[in-house]
Amino acid sequence: MNLTGGCLCGAIRYEAHGAPHQRTVCHCSICRRSAGAPMVAWFSVKLADFAFTAGQPASYRSSAKAQRTCCPVCGTQLTFRLDAEQEIDVTVCSLDDPEAAPPQDHTFVSSQLSWVHVDDGLPRHAQARP
Numbered sequence: 413m414n415l416t417g418g419c420l421c422g423a424i425r426y427e428a429h430g431a432p433h434q435r436t437v438c439h440c441s442i443c444r445r446s447a448g449a450p451m452v453a454w455f456s457v458k459l460a461d462f463a464f465t466a467g468q469p470a471s472y473r474s475s476a477k478a479q480r481t482c483c484p485v486c487g488t489q490l491t492f493r494l495d496a497e498q499e500i501d502v503t504v505c506s507l508d509d510p511e512a513a514p515p516q517d518h519t520f521v522s523s524q525l526s527w528v529h530v531d532d533g534l535p536r537h538a539q540a541r542p
C-alpha cells in the first residue's frame with residue numbers, strides 16, 4: 413500500500429508505505445488542542461516506511477516523551493511519534509484519501525467532550541489501546 417498526503421497549503425507532502433495499522437480516533441486533550449478539533453484520527457506505519465517528500469515540517473515536543481510535526485505555513489498537524497517507538501502516527505485527514513485508513517477504535521474516551529456523540533459501534537478505550 414502506498415499512501416500519500418500533505419498539509420492544506422501544499423508546502424509539505426509525505427508518503428507512507430505498508431498497511432496502515434493502529435487506526436484510532438484519539439480524544440485526548442493534547443490531540444484536541446494540537447488540532448483545534450474535538451478528536452483526531454490517526455494511523456501508524458513503521459518509521460522506516462514514512463518519508464516527507466516535499467517541504468520541511470516544523471516539529472515540537474507535545475509532551476516529555478513525544479514529538480509532533482505540522483506545516484510551518486498553514487499549521488496542518490501531520491505526525492506524532494513517541495521517542496521510544498520505531499513507529500510513526502500520521503493524521504488520517506491529511507491523507508489525500510482519508511477513506512484509505514478508517515478507524516478501528518476510539519482511544520482516550522475518558523477525555524471525550526460531553527457534546528461529542530459518536531455512534532459508529534467501534535470499540536472504545538478509556539485510555540490508550542490495551
Ligand SMILES: [Zn+2]
Pocket residue numbers: 419420421422423424483484485486487488
Ligand atoms: Zn501547509
Ligand SMILES: [Zn+2]
Pocket residue numbers: 438439440441442443444520
Ligand atoms: Zn491523543
